Each structure stands twice: as structure tokens, then as C-alpha cells.
Amino acid sequence: MRKRQEVFNFRRIWLLSFLLTSGFSIVPVIFFAVIDYNVTERLTLSDTVFRTSRLTSNTWRSVAFFLNERQSALRFIVGENSFEDLNEPRRLSKILDNLRNIYGGFTDLGVIDSDGLQRVYVGPYSLIGKNYSDQQWFRNVVSRGIFISDVFLGFRNIPHLVIAIKYKSADGRFYVLRATIEHNLARILSEVNTVPQDSAGIDSDRKTDVFLINREGILQTESSYFGNVLKKISIPVPELSDETEVIESHDSFGADLIVGYRYIPETPFILMIVKDRNILMKPWRESRQELIQYLAVSITIIILWILGITTYLVRRLKETDRRRVKYLHMAEYSNKLASIGRLAAGVAHEINNPLAIINEKAGLVKDIFHYKKEYQHDPRLMETMDAILNSVERCSRITRQLLNFARHMNVSVQQINLKSLVQEVLSFLAKEAEYRSIDVVVDIKEDIPDFESDRGKLQQILLNIINNAFAAMTTGGSVTIRARAMADARVQIEISDTGCGISRENLKFIFEPFFSTKTEVGGTGLGLSITYSLAKELGGRIEVESKVGEGTTFIINLPMKLEKKEQ
Amino acid sequence: MTEKVLLVDDEQEFIDTLAERMRNRGMEVETSTSPKSALKLVEDGAFDAVVLDLQMPEMDGLEALKILKEKRPELQVILLTGHATVEKGIEAMKLGAMDLVEKPADLSVLTEKIHKAQAKKMILVEKKSEEKIRNIMMSKSW
Numbered sequence: 134m135r136k137r138q139e140v141f142n143f144r145r146i147w148l149l150s151f152l153l154t155s156g157f158s159i160v161p162v163i164f165f166a167v168i169d170y171n172v173t174e175r176l177t178l179s180d181t182v183f184r185t186s187r188l189t190s191n192t193w194r195s196v197a198f199f200l201n202e203r204q205s206a207l208r209f210i211v212g213e214n215s216f217e218d219l220n221e222p223r224r225l226s227k228i229l230d231n232l233r234n235i236y237g238g239f240t241d242l243g244v245i246d247s248d249g250l251q252r253v254y255v256g257p258y259s260l261i262g263k264n265y266s267d268q269q270w271f272r273n274v275v276s277r278g279i280f281i282s283d284v285f286l287g288f289r290n291i292p293h294l295v296i297a298i299k300y301k302s303a304d305g306r307f308y309v310l311r312a313t314i315e316h317n318l319a320r321i322l323s324e325v326n327t328v329p330q331d332s333a334g335i336d337s338d339r340k341t342d343v344f345l346i347n348r349e350g351i352l353q354t355e356s357s358y359f360g361n362v363l364k365k366i367s368i369p370v371p372e373l374s375d376e377t378e379v380i381e382s383h384d385s386f387g388a389d390l391i392v393g394y395r396y397i398p399e400t401p402f403i404l405m406i407v408k409d410r411n412i413l414m415k416p417w418r419e420s421r422q423e424l425i426q427y428l429a430v431s432i433t434i435i436i437l438w439i440l441g442i443t444t445y446l447v448r449r450l451k452e453t454d455r456r457r458v459k460y461l462h463m464a465e466y467s468n469k470l471a472s473i474g475r476l477a478a479g480v481a482h483e484i485n486n487p488l489a490i491i492n493e494k495a496g497l498v499k500d501i502f503h504y505k506k507e508y509q510h511d512p513r514l515m516e517t518m519d520a521i522l523n524s525v526e527r528c529s530r531i532t533r534q535l536l537n538f539a540r541h542m543n544v545s546v547q548q549i550n551l552k553s554l555v556q557e558v559l560s561f562l563a564k565e566a567e568y569r570s571i572d573v574v575v576d577i578k579e580d581i582p583d584f585e586s587d588r589g590k591l592q593q594i595l596l597n598i599i600n601n602a603f604a605a606m607t608t609g610g611s612v613t614i615r616a617r618a619m620a621d622a623r624v625q626i627e628i629s630d631t632g633c634g635i636s637r638e639n640l641k642f643i644f645e646p647f648f649s650t651k652t653e654v655g656g657t658g659l660g661l662s663i664t665y666s667l668a669k670e671l672g673g674r675i676e677v678e679s680k681v682g683e684g685t686t687f688i689i690n691l692p693m694k695l696e697k698k699e700q
Numbered sequence: 701m702t703e704k705v706l707l708v709d710d711e712q713e714f715i716d717t718l719a720e721r722m723r724n725r726g727m728e729v730e731t732s733t734s735p736k737s738a739l740k741l742v743e744d745g746a747f748d749a750v751v752l753d754l755q756m757p758e759m760d761g762l763e764a765l766k767i768l769k770e771k772r773p774e775l776q777v778i779l780l781t782g783h784a785t786v787e788k789g790i791e792a793m794k795l796g797a798m799d800l801v802e803k804p805a806d807l808s809v810l811t812e813k814i815h816k817a818q819a820k821k822m823i824l825v826e827k828k829s830e831e832k833i834r835n836i837m838m839s840k841s842w
């Protein structure tokens with residue numbers, strides 16, 4: 134029913150411009166976000182590795198210093214005291230007291246001769262006379278001159294370690310000074326642990342785990358990751374290296390770990406610093422998360438914006454195109470009207486001349502009849518002549534109307550008497566009304582003053598609407614034309630018919646161009662549209678009320694004074 | 701007093717018939733189918749009224765009217781027109797036409813207008829002769 138001639142596929146234009154615009158605006162954003170993500174991840178990781186390495190070195194220095202200090206103390210004792218002094222239990226006991234007071238943690242002290250026999254012992258246990266000659270540590274101290282033992286748990290379940298050094302006596306024999314130290318390495322390590330490592334103050338080291346292992350991977354101090362002293366760690370023992378190393382590893386639960394380690398020379402210990410990679414990367418991940426959220430929000434906004442803009446523009450384009458087509462058709466139509474008008478004028482003019490001749494000839498014949506006695510009294514002749522003259526008069530009225538109609542193609546403001554104008558329009562349609570026995574009722578109030586409007590346009594408006602009313606009725610029925618003056622210097626003309634009516638859906642479209650229910654009988658769908666724009670040109674409006682099966686009423690509301698439009 | 705009328709129209713049949721009917725009503729009628737010959741006729745004889753068709757092949761009615769009025773300002777011209785155009789009517793009136801009658805014209809209407817034209821012309825002629833006399837009286841010393 135509705136025909137639209139559209140040059141463009143608007144759905145495609147919309148889709149294309151939407152996709153292209155969003156593509157060009159979103160792809161670079163995502164590209165930069167990905168680059169930023171990778172670069173910052175790498176930087177954060179290398180920073181973490183660097184910090185771990187530094188922490189490992191510092192801690193290693195503390196631990197090494199601790200052990201060194203105790204070794205030096207023992208060396209000093211050996212250097213300062215003669216063999217006889219050390220063999221004196223009372224003297225040794227005094228040394229032990231001093232050591233305890235100065236360094237703390239020394240549990241016992243003993244001297245073992247080259248046969249591995251415990252010669253002197255001061256401490257809580259009675260170990261005098263014990264033979265160590267077949268023990269590994271004794272052989273080690275004999276061959277290397279110094280020995281630091283693995284950590285072991287003493288009787289009170291406190292981790293201890295043993296430092297033994299070999300020294301030569303005056304008689305050329307060697308002895309071993311052996312000290313058991315209540316091991317407080319854990320305290321040193323935990324001190325390191327609590328030193329803030331991060332200059333930015335981020336508490337990234339809370340989960341930093343600092344501990345010692347021996348070369349078999351047995352924990353020498355407590356570890357928050359791998360458990361208590363003397364347990365075996367669940368990650369492989371790192372390779373031997375002289376330098377501080379940082380490696381990546383996984384624990385038994387699959388968590389990513391960053392492990393910094395350093396071998397402590399002349400001891401079985403390896404200092405380990407283990408950090409959870411996920412926790413270390415947490416601030417970075419959080420900032421990334423924020424960035425990604427921000428990205429998502431921006432992309433959403435961009436897409437919505439583009440969606441809105443594209444939709445708006447395409448809708449405007451569509452509207453413009455629709456209007457273009459409409460005006461094109463209107464121009465075509467008014468062209469058609471104009472040429473019809475010209476044709477009508479030409480025909481009317483050409484017919485006028487022969488009509489004038491017929492008129493005069495008939496008049497002459499009548500004159501002759503009038504003067505000749507033999508015809509004078511024949512009423513039939515006179516009647517016939519009068520009938521001819523009447524027909525001529527009717528023809529001339531038709532040509533005059535045609536000329537009148539054609540002439541009003543231009544805009545001109547005139548004083549209009551509504552009643553005579555309606556009669557003029559109805560005279561075009563009177564014959565049709567008669568044939569189809571349509572009753573035309575004209576009820577125009579006498580109090581309507583002559584008003585200013587464009588005669589031709591008003592005629593056309595009325596003609597179109599009354600024509601439509603006629604078309605809505607088959608045979609019979611009536612068209613009523615009412616008019617009254619309104620309070621606000623306006624005229625209201627109501628044209629109602631008793632025709633088929635217009636359905637509610639169609640009522641919305643009836644003033645739209647190219648909407649027609651009469652396409653199969655040659656309707657252009659422009660009649661009412663042109664009527665509407667004509668009414669608008671006259672500063673008026675048209676409303677419709679309709680009920681299917683009962684009829685339709687068009688209400689035309691016109692101003693009595695035409696506002697001058699700028700030309 | 702009989703009116704002397706000149707009919708100008710390109711339709712021979714039309715003016716012949718019209719002329720005959722007018723003669724029947726006691727008017728003295730001359731006809732011309734072309735504006736040019738009409739101009740000659742006007743030069744030769746004094747007409748009370750000229751009935752002129754607006755649209756003719758040789759010369760436009762308005763043009764003919766202009767020339768006629770130049771030659772004989774006192775001439776009363778009634779225009780016949782098929783086009784009842786307001787603009788042309790106004791133009792014709794401005795050029796000095798006495799009246800405008802739509803074709804096909806009713807003879808009684810036309811006759812009435814010719815009567816009026818004659819009366820008008822009489823007044824004009826009288827005025828003219830009065831002026832002439834006054835001029836003579838003023839210029840000649842008795």
C-alpha cells in the first residue's frame with residue numbers, strides 16, 4: 134500500500150558507518166592498553182627481581198656477619214688462651230660466662246683432643262670423656278680447621294648449631310674448641326624481614342619469607358611457606374652460585390614464587406628469600422584492573438556515543454531523502470496541474486469563439502422569428518431557440534470556470550466570500566452528485582464576513598476534500614458542508630460525508646504523500662498531502678475525524694487574515 | 701438617433717451575425733476582420749463606439765486599442781474577451797477602454813453598453829465643441 138522510492142539502503146549505511154567509526158576509535162585505544170599492560174608488567178617484574186636481589190644481599194650480609202662474629206670470638210679465645218688455660222674447667226666456665234654476657238646464646242663450650250675425646254666441658258650436660266673421633270663433623274673440622282653444623286634441636290626443642298674450630302697447642306698437637314650456640318638466626322632474619330623494603334611504602338613484603346636451608350634442602354629456620362625447622366622444602370635446592378641469584382619457581386600448590394638466594398660460604402647454609410609473585414604483582418594488577426575498568430567504561434561510552442550520533446545522522450539523512458522524494462513528486466504533480474491548467478485554458482478559449490458564433494446565430498434566428506409574422510406565434514420555435522441559448526450559456530459557464538480554475542495557479546490574496554466560493558466549487562461537482570444521487574447540504578452561516586485568502590488554493594482544498602468525500606461513498610449518502618466564524622478571527626469549515634470511513638491505522642498516514650488506498654483506481658496518494666500543504670500555506674490546519682462505516686469529517690481551520698510571507 | 705458602431709473581430713461569421721442583429725435593432729454597423737482595416741475605418745468615419753476583440757491574429761487587441769486611442773482619444777471602445785482575466789481587463793481600462801464584455805456576449809448587455817458609449821461620446825464631443833467655441837471666442841476679438 135505504501136510505496137517509497139529510496140535511493141539509499143539506510144540500514145547498510147548505518148551499520149557501515151557505525152562499524153567503521155567504532156573500529157577506528159576503539160582499536161587504537163585497545164592497542165595502547167595492551168602495550169601498556171605488557172610494558173608495565175615487565176617493568177614491575179624486573180623491579181621486583183631487583184628488590185628481591187637487594188634484600189637477599191643485605192640479609193646474607195647480616196647472617197654471614199652473625200656467624201663470622203661467633204667464629205671470630207672463638208678464634209680470639211683460642212688465640213688468647215693457652216692450652217693449659219682452656220683445659221682448666223674453671224677458666225673455661227668463666228670464658229663461657231663472658232661469651233654469654235657479650236654475645237648471648239652460647240650454651241656450652243668444650244675442648245676435644247685430636248683423638249676425638251672430650252677433654253673439658255662446661256655447660257648443662259656431662260659430656261666429658263665422650264669420643265667424637267668417628268663423627269663426620271669431627272673429621273670435617275680436622276680437615277678444614279673450622280666447622281659449622283646444621284641446625285639441630287636441642288633437648289629443650291630449641292634449635293642449636295655447633296661451631297668448632299681446630300687449633301694447635303704448644304706441643305704441636307691439635308685440639309678442637311667446640312661451642313654450641315642457641316641459634317637465634319631466626320631473630321636476625323625476622324629483623325630483616327620487618328625492615329621496610331619498599332620506598333613507596335607499599336606493604337609488598339609482608340608475605341616475604343626469609344629463611345635458611347642447608348644443602349639438602351632441610352629448613353634451618355622457620356619458614357612461613359614450608360613449615361618448621363628441619364622440614365624439607367618443597368622446591369628444589371637452587372644451584373650453587375657465588376652471587377646473589379633470583380629465580381622463579383612454583384610451590385606445591387602451584388603458586389608462582391620469586392626466589393632470591395645466596396650460598397653462605399664455609400657453612401652448610403643457603404639464605405633463601407621467597408616472595409609470592411601474585412602478591413608482589415598485586416598493586417600493579419590492581420592498577421591494571423582499574424585501567425581496564427576505565428577502558429571498558431570509555432569504550433562503552435564511545436560506542437554509545439557513536440551509536441547515538443550514527444543513528445541520529447542516518448535518521449536525518451533518511452528524513453531528508455524522504456522529503457526530497459516528496460518535494461520531487463509534489464513538483465511533478467504541480468507541474469502536471471499547471472499543464473492541465475494551461476490545456477484547459479487553451480481549450481476553453483478556443484471553444485469560446487465558436488460558442489460566441491452559435492450564440493449570435495441563435496440570437497439572429499430568434500430575432501428573425503420575432504419580426505416575421507408567420508413564426509411569431511409558434512411557441513415551439515421560440516422555446517427551441519431559448520433552449521439553444523441556454524445551452525450556450527451553460528457551455529460558457531463551464532469554459533469560464535475552467536479558465537477560472539487554471540488562472541489560480543499563482544498565489545494572490547483576495548477577499549473571499551465563502552458561500553459563493555463553495556458554490557463555485559460545488560458547480561464543478563454538481564453533475565456527479567446528481568448522477569450518484571449524493572445529497573449535498575450547504576450550511577454556511579450568514580455571519581461569516583468576507584475574509585482574506587487565496588481563492589484558487591482554497592478552491593482546490595475544498596475541491597480535493599469534497600472529491601474525496603464523493604469517492605468514499607458508493608451511491609446515495611450525503612455530504613454536508615458547514616462553516617462558521619470562530620472567536621479568534623478564524624473560519625472553520627467542516628466537510629462531513631456518510632461514506633465508508635477511514636480505519637484508525639490509516640488515519641495516521643492520510644496526509645502523508647504517496648499514501649493511497651486508491652492506487653488501483655489511479656490514486657496518486659498526493660491529493661490530501663497537497664491539500665494539507667495548501668492549507669498550511671494559507672496559515673490553516675486540517676483535522677480529520679473518522680469512524681469506519683459511519684463517515685469522515687474534515688475540519689479546515691483558516692485564519693481570516695493571511696499573514697504576509699517573506700518573498 | 702442611431703448609433704454608429706464598428707465591430708472588429710477575426711471571426712467573420714461572428715461579426716456578420718452580430719452586425720445583422722444590431723442593424724435589426726436600428727444601429728448603423730460597420731465591420732472589420734482585421735485591426736488594420738479597422739484603423740483605416742476609424743480614420744475615415746466618426747463612430748460612436750468600437751467593439752473590439754482582445755485576441756486577434758494580426759494585432760493584439762490591447763495594441764489596437766492603444767493606437768485607436770492615440771488617433772481618436774474621444775473614441776469609446778468596448779472590449780470583447782474570451783479570457784476573463786482581471787489583469788488584462790485592468791490594463792485595458794488603463795489604456796482607456798470604456799468597458800469589457802465577456803464572450804459569448806448577451807446582445808442586450810452589449811446594446812446597453814453601446815448606448816452608454818454614445819452618450820459619453822456626445823458629452824465629450826459637446827465639451828470639445830464648447831472648448832472650440834470658447835477658444836474661438838477667446839482668440840478672436842469681436
